[in-house]
Amino acid sequence: MLDPQQKMIYLLRDALLQGGHLSREVYENELEDNIPRWHVGLQISGENFLFVVAERSEEIALVLLESQKRLYINEAAREKLAELWxxxxxxxxxxxxxxxxxxxxxxxxxxxGVQHVS
Structure with missing residues (x-):
């Protein structure tokens, strides 16, 4: 049996590396209300983008915010992050x-938070 951290690593690898399911409900309940605050934080910090992962009941959600106030949710966030890296x-x-x-x-x-350095 996996310990809680190993189980979480498994869930994250599935969702972020293997194209597994990402939860709209977890996004709406855990992440959505924080978006305005995170955008302000991006402006203050000077970072290029920020991504946030949440988990509830073994479901994962991902959001990516760009400093230009673009927002990507779940699969779109995963795709954009892969494009940025x-x-x-x-x-x-x-x-x-x-x-x-x-x-x-x-x-x-x-x-x-991530800041690109040229």
């Missing part, structure tokens, strides 16, 4: 998933 999406996710899992197991949202 061409060729390195899977590597980046493999690095981040254990960190995300730790946040989610503790009952928090996993919030990751």
């Amino acid at each position: 061409p060729g390195t999406y899977a590597t980046q996710m493999e690095y981040l998933i254990p960190l995300m899992a730790e946040d989610l197991v503790e009952g928090a949202l996993s919030v990751t």
Whole structure:
């Protein structure tokens, strides 16, 4: 039997790396109300984009916000994130998933801000 963190890693890998189901209901209940606050945070921090993962009842939701106030939800967010990290999406996710899992197991949202450096 998997411990809670290992189970969360499994759920995240399925949703973020293997094209698994992403929940609209989890987005609406856990993420949607925070969008305006996160947009303000992006403007203040100078980051290019921010993505947030939530989990409830073994269902995952993903939202990606760009600093220009564009919003991507679930599958569109996953696709956009892969587009922003061409060729390195899977590597980046493999690095981040254990960190995300730790946040989610503790009952928090996993919030990751990214600033592109040329």
